[in-house]
Every structure is written in C-alpha cells, then in structure tokens.
Amino acid sequence: MSEKENGGSSIPRHAPPKGARTQEQELLYDPNIPTPTHSELARTMVSKIGTGTLCTMSTEPDGYPYGSFVTFAILEGNPIFLISSLAEHTKNLTASSKSSLLVAEAGEGNPLALGRVTLIGDCSRLSDGEVDSARIEFLEKHESASFYVDFKDFHFYRLQVSSVRYIGGFGRMSWVDEQSWFEAESDPLSPFSNDIIEHMNEDHRDAMMICCQNLSKAKDASDAVMTGIDRYGFEMSAITSDGPRPIRLAFRNEATNSEEARSEIVSLVKDARKISET
Amino acid sequence: MSEKENGGSSIPRHAPPKGARTQEQELLYDPNIPTPTHSELARTMVSKIGTGTLCTMSTEPDGYPYGSFVTFAILEGNPIFLISSLAEHTKNLTASSKSSLLVAEAGEGNPLALGRVTLIGDCSRLSDGEVDSARIEFLEKHESASFYVDFKDFHFYRLQVSSVRYIGGFGRMSWVDEQSWFEAESDPLSPFSNDIIEHMNEDHRDAMMICCQNLSKAKDASDAVMTGIDRYGFEMSAITSDGPRPIRLAFRNEATNSEEARSEIVSLVKDARKISET
Numbered sequence: 001m002s003e004k005e006n007g008g009s010s011i012p013r014h015a016p017p018k019g020a021r022t023q024e025q026e027l028l029y030d031p032n033i034p035t036p037t038h039s040e041l042a043r044t045m046v047s048k049i050g051t052g053t054l055c056t057m058s059t060e061p062d063g064y065p066y067g068s069f070v071t072f073a074i075l076e077g078n079p080i081f082l083i084s085s086l087a088e089h090t091k092n093l094t095a096s097s098k099s100s101l102l103v104a105e106a107g108e109g110n111p112l113a114l115g116r117v118t119l120i121g122d123c124s125r126l127s128d129g130e131v132d133s134a135r136i137e138f139l140e141k142h143e144s145a146s147f148y149v150d151f152k153d154f155h156f157y158r159l160q161v162s163s164v165r166y167i168g169g170f171g172r173m174s175w176v177d178e179q180s181w182f183e184a185e186s187d188p189l190s191p192f193s194n195d196i197i198e199h200m201n202e203d204h205r206d207a208m209m210i211c212c213q214n215l216s217k218a219k220d221a222s223d224a225v226m227t228g229i230d231r232y233g234f235e236m237s238a239i240t241s242d243g244p245r246p247i248r249l250a251f252r253n254e255a256t257n258s259e260e261a262r263s264e265i266v267s268l269v270k271d272a273r274k275i276s277e278t
Numbered sequence: 279m280s281e282k283e284n285g286g287s288s289i290p291r292h293a294p295p296k297g298a299r300t301q302e303q304e305l306l307y308d309p310n311i312p313t314p315t316h317s318e319l320a321r322t323m324v325s326k327i328g329t330g331t332l333c334t335m336s337t338e339p340d341g342y343p344y345g346s347f348v349t350f351a352i353l354e355g356n357p358i359f360l361i362s363s364l365a366e367h368t369k370n371l372t373a374s375s376k377s378s379l380l381v382a383e384a385g386e387g388n389p390l391a392l393g394r395v396t397l398i399g400d401c402s403r404l405s406d407g408e409v410d411s412a413r414i415e416f417l418e419k420h421e422s423a424s425f426y427v428d429f430k431d432f433h434f435y436r437l438q439v440s441s442v443r444y445i446g447g448f449g450r451m452s453w454v455d456e457q458s459w460f461e462a463e464s465d466p467l468s469p470f471s472n473d474i475i476e477h478m479n480e481d482h483r484d485a486m487m488i489c490c491q492n493l494s495k496a497k498d499a500s501d502a503v504m505t506g507i508d509r510y511g512f513e514m515s516a517i518t519s520d521g522p523r524p525i526r527l528a529f530r531n532e533a534t535n536s537e538e539a540r541s542e543i544v545s546l547v548k549d550a551r552k553i554s555e556t
Contacts, residue, residue, distance in 0.1 A: 035453065050389070051382075051389045052345075053331035053333070053345045053380045053382075054345075055331070055333045055343035055345040056343060057343055058378075058398065060438065061398060061441055063376060064376045064377070064378055064398050064399075065333035065334060065335055065343030065344065065345075065377060065378055066332040066333065066343065066375060066378050066396060066398065066443075067330075067331045067332075067343075067345060067378050067379065067380030067392075067396050068380060068394075068396060068443075069380060069382045069389070069392075069394040069445070071389055071390060088443065098342045098343060099342070100336075100342060100343055100344050100345050101345065102331045102345030102346060102347060104331075104347045110422050111328070111329045111347070112347075112349060113350055114347075116346075116347040118344060118345050119537065120336065120339060120342050120344065121342075138326060144388050162339070163339055165344075165346075165366060167347070171357060171367075208389075241359060
C-alpha cells in the first residue's frame with residue numbers, strides 16, 4: 001500500500017490484518033468485512049501502552065529534535081505527562097511547545113512488523129483547573145508515580161494532538177486526521193483480548209478450523225489459531241496446503257465486552273457447523 | 279544527584295550502582311572503586327539494543343520534532359540506519375539533517391528506573407564508499423533486513439554523534455561529551471553478563487554472601503544475589519538486617535572475557551574465605 005493510496009483521513013476498512021501477505025496471493029476471506037480503522041487501531045494501541053518517546057525541540061544543542069523516554073496516560077485522546085521542571089524535555093517545552101510522542105508496540109519477531117503511532121502537536125503545562133482529572137487518569141495508569149506526584153518540581157503537561165501517523169507494520173500506514181483521532185474509540189475488547197485468544201487456542205481450535213473450512217475460502221484448513229480479536233470480528237491463522245494463511249471473520253453485531261464476544265463467536269461456529277451437516 | 283553535580287563531561291567513577299538508595303543511608307562499600315563511566319554504560323547499552331526512536335524535523339506539519347520507530351546498528355560509535363526514501367523520517371532528513379536517536383532499555387518494574395541514551399547529531403546518507411562496512415555491521419545485527427537491503431528505495435544513513443545524554447535511572451544522568459563517547463568502549467563482558475549472573479545466583483550464593491560479609495560493610499549479610507557484572511567488578515544485592523542493600527566489589531584486573539571474569543571472582547572469594555578462617 002503506497003503512502004498516497006491510504007494517506008489523508010480515509011478510513012481503510014479493507015486494511016489487511018496482521019500477517020496478511022503483500023504478494024499477489026488470493027485472499028481467503030472477504031476483505032470488505034468490518035475491520036477496525038487506523039484511528040481505532042491507533043487509539044487502542046496507545047491506550048494499552050504507558051511509555052513512549054517524547055520529542056521536543058532541544059535548546060542545547062539548539063534546534064535539534066530531542067528524544068526522551070517518558071511515561072504517559074491518555075486523557076480524552078491526548079497524552080498527558082507528569083514531568084520535572086529539571087528535566088531536559090521540560091526545559092525544551094518551556095522554550096517551544098512543538099512536540100510529538102512515539103508509542104511503539106513491544107513483541108517478538110521482526111520489530112518493523114509491530115505497530116507504532118506518532119502523535120504530533122503542542123505540549124504545554126496544564127492549568128490548575130485541569131490538573132485533577134489528569135492526576136486521576138495518570139495515577140490509575142502509573143501507580144508508582146504517586147511517590148513523586150506531589151514533588152514541587154513535577155507538573156502535568158498535555159500534548160494536544162493535531163496530527164497522527166499510524167504504522168501497523170510493513171506497508172500498513174496512514175496519516176489519521178485530528179477529527180478521526182478524537183472520534184475513534186479504543187477497542188472495548190482490548191483489555192480481554194489476550195485472555196480470549198489464549199482460551200480459544202487452548203480449547204477451541206477444532207471449532208475455528210471448521211469456521212475456516214466453511215466460512216472462508218480456506219476449505220482445506222487442517223488447523224487454525226486465533227491471532228487477534230476486536231469489536232468487529234476476529235482473525236485466525238489457518239493451516240492450509242499452502243501454509244499458514246490469514247482469515248478474518250466478522251461478527252454480526254459489535255461486541256463490547258467478553259460475554260458479547262463469546263456469544264458472537266458461538267454464533268459463527270454454529271453457522272459453520274450447520275454448513276458441515278448439510 | 280542534581281543535573282549540575284554530574285553534568286558536563288565529568289566521568290563519575292563514583293556513580294552509585296543500580297538499586298543504590300538515594301537517601302542518606304551509609305553505603306556498605308567503597309564508592310571510589312572502579313566503576314564504568316557514563317560513556318561506557320551508554321556505549322554498552324546501545325551496543326545491546328537494536329531498536330530506538332529516530333527524531334527528525336518534520337516537514338509536514340512543518341517544524342515539529344517527529345519521532346519514528348527504527349532499527350539501527352552502531353558503527354564506530356555512530357548509529358546507522360537502513361531506511362526507505364518513501365518513509366517520513368527519510369523525507370525529513372532530506373530537508374534537515376538535524377536528528378537524535380533515543381535508545382531505551384526494556385525490562386520489568388518501574389520504567390523510569392531503566393536506562394536510556396539520547397544520541398544527538400546530524401544524520402545523512404552514506405556515500406557509496408561507506409556503504410560496504412555499514413551493510414556488514416547492519417546485517418549482522420538485523421539479519422531480517424537482508425530481504426530489503428537491496429531494494430532501490432532503501433539507503434544507509436549515519437547519525438554522526440555530537441552530543442550524548444545518558445540517564446541510568448532515577449537521579450543518575452549526565453551529558454557525555456563527544457570525545458568521551460568515541461573513546462569509550464562497550465563492556466566486553468556485556469554479551470556474557472546474563473549467563474554469568476544466572477550461574478552465580480544458581481550455584482554460588484554462599485560464596486557471594488561470604489564476600490559481602492568480609493569484603494564489604496554488610497557484615498550481617500545472610501544471602502546475596504548478583505545484580506550486575508562489568509569489566510571492573512560486580513554488584514550484588516545483600517540481604518541484611520536493614521533489608522536488601524547494594525554492594526559493589528572491584529576486580530584486581532580488568533576482565534575482558536568470561537574466563538577472566540571467573541578468575542577474578544574466584545580471587546575475591548578466596549580473599550573473603552581467608553578472612554573467615556582467621
């Protein structure tokens with residue numbers, strides 16, 4: 001996917017899931033089924049991660065972009081920081097509010113296949129009236145900050161997001177505009193997704209294999225493992241005679257919690273089993 | 279430790295090891311024994327890590343510091359990158375070479391207690407004559423890059439380090455000057471340190487406890503685990519009646535490989551045992 005093809009604010013509902021091959025290999029599922037947008041994927045990613053790189057304009061050496069390690073929380077779509085006035089980044093922000101925050105997924109395998117988001121905007125100190133909600137949100141994410149939150153040199157800052165660069169891995173990237181960013185919501189299944197995936201892969205691989213055989217084009221699937229789940233559906237890696245292939249199936253209704261996700265998966269498995277029986 | 283106390287290019291041989299308390303608690307070992315300098319710690323850290331955040335000057339939006347995820351290798355003290363001319367950071371570098379690279383340690387516990395280094399300087403494309411050595415070094419660190427190293431849009435870039443900010447964790451930080459950076463060498467034990475630590479903690483805790491009792495002020499140590507090792511000595515956490523306390527012991531001679539490290543540790547344990555016997 002070139003920069004232009006999905007640049008701007010377009011919402012690529014057809015973005016291939018992780019692991020999809022970029023070669024000219026036939027997709028074994030319908031790419032037009034509901035899929036999280038880049039804004040949603042980016043919001044979900046930053047909501048799960050608490051550390052990143054804050055980029056500020058260095059005053060010494062002057063005029064260089066300066067990267068520093070920070071902890072952050074997200075409040076109404078904007079990252080907030082609790083930083084010391086003695087730190088370099090804070091001195092830099094006092095001279096220029098121009099900044100960005102890079103948030104990157106950690107994981108095994110090729111690091112460039114992992115997701116990352118750059119949030120760009122102006123970062124400045126919160127006014128007294130804004131501190132309370134920032135404090136609650138920040139300490140909920142970073143409990144250990146309670147030991148320095150009341151130090152006199154520590155203050156809350158907010159990066160007011162005006163532009164977002166999302167990279168989901170090789171060739172899956174776009175600029176997300178301000179409006180899409182603030183309208184998007186972090187995936188409600190995100191806090192439970194690892195548990196669901198683990199459970200499905202331990203106990204329900206046969207059911208997923210039948211789903212691949214009957215609800216996708218992976219007719220000869222001999223095994224399937226879940227690789228991802230979100231409010232709109234779930235993704236599997238199906239073992240086929242051509243090797244592992246990505247499959248995505250959509251839910252009938254958006255799932256907003258574990259129970260709804262379970263019920264949507266059960267419906268799909270029932271559909272697949274019915275086809276087996278006929 | 280304030281920014282000024284150990285700022286500039288000073289070489290803080292007395293930097294407390296990881297886990298040292300910052301309160302006014304008596305140190306249980308001699309803080310003036312040989313200890314890696316901040317330049318050495320920083321060189322060692324970047325040599326172990328292959329990913330970081332490249333900060334460049336954004337052209338769109340204009341004038342903002344832009345953070346992006348990159349893989350890198352170190353060649354003669356400078357980070358080198360293999361990046362696509364289609365990527366945002368490469369477009370940015372074409373307009374301005376001003377840049378920095380943040381490299382951060384990963385690990386458990388409080389993220390702000392972990393080390394990180396910012397390398398600041400100008401980043402530009404390598405000339406044809408410089409590509410060969412960069413290619414070898416880069417592919418040795420990032421084998422998977424071999425699949426795109428020959429793509430026409432990928433080129434090698436080098437960030438020529440002119441200034442270095444080192445943060446070893448809470449309160450342990452300094453600016454490292456250019457000369458110290460290039461003169462410093464990554465710790466020769468670094469590739470083996472995890473194995474040595476694991477071996478010592480599995481099989482030689484008694485010996486380390488005796489070292490703490492007789493070669494440090496932790497006379498009542500009831501247990502000790504190794505927490506770090508470098509060319510100049512090793513660090514332990516000694517269990518005392520005041521709880522866990524950091525201890526550092528220096529080698530008689532610099533250890534440049536596992537065998538020399540083993541022999542230096544054996545010497546220290548012998549010294550400690552002799553004192554027990556008298």
